[in-house]
Amino acid sequence: GAVVSQHPSWVICKSGTSVKIECRSLDFQATTMFWYRQFPKQSLMLMATSNEGSKATYEQGVEKDKFLINHASLTLSTLTVTSAHPEDSSFYICSASGVPNTIYFGEGSWLTVV
Amino acid sequence: GESVGLHLPTLSVQEGDNSIINCAYSNSASDYFIWYKQESGKGPQFIIDIRSNMDKRQGQRVTVLLNKTVKHLSLQIAATQPGDSAVYFCAVREAAGNKLTFGGGTRVLVKP
Helix, strand or coil: CCCEEEECCEEEECCCCCEEEEEEECCCCCCEEEEEEECCCCCCEEEEEEECCCCCEECCCCCCCCEEEEEEECCEEEEEECCCCHHHCEEEEEEEECCCCCEEECCCEEEEEC | CCCEEECCCEEEEECCCCEEEEEEECCCCCCEEEEEEECCCCCCEEEEEEECCCCEEECCCEEEEEECCCCEEEEEECCCCHHHCEEEEEEEECCCCCCEEECCCEEEEEEC
16 A cells, blocks of 8 residues: 555646645655656656755755755644635645655645636 | 666567566665556556565566676566556665665557
8 A cells, every 4th residue: 555645636726726745655754855846748846855853955946935945753744825826726746754765656746826 | 876777768668578678777785676557647567576685586477587697687577468558667676674665667559
């Protein structure tokens, strides 16, 4: 079964509102979680690296004030898309890592901003 | 930084034939390599991995080959089946941390 759970699987929100996506590691402690976004027919692009209890490290070009990441516990990281716009519509995927060489991906969350 | 590329964006293969998907990477310090399968609308599914101290690893119907000299890895799928139709990504980890860089992806289409 899944070891990393994302919620919601899909969400539709109005332009200008904020939406939160959760990423949970189900049976292991994830010291690090990663957030990716994927546009149709494209590869996964890393947005940020989230370490439990510390600020996330954002990749170049990713607005940290727009994509708020919180990793308050060893089993939960959240991505909040603030003031969402249609161009933020995408597939957002998280992965979680505990011990080295163990990286598990969630099933992804579809965000549609209308 | 790391850059990862793929040689073939789309691969059509007859059912029962073998498939080979290629991937090139640029950072010689990369130490861990993973192949993922992604079906439409789903997250990446782990297929097989290989560490930099190996050059070949086999799984069930899949084999990953790593050539560190030319910074190239490949995924071989034996006796390709319709259920193998998906997009395949290679992912490369730099020596520090578990941060992965993904290649562009190859779509595999299995013809009956």
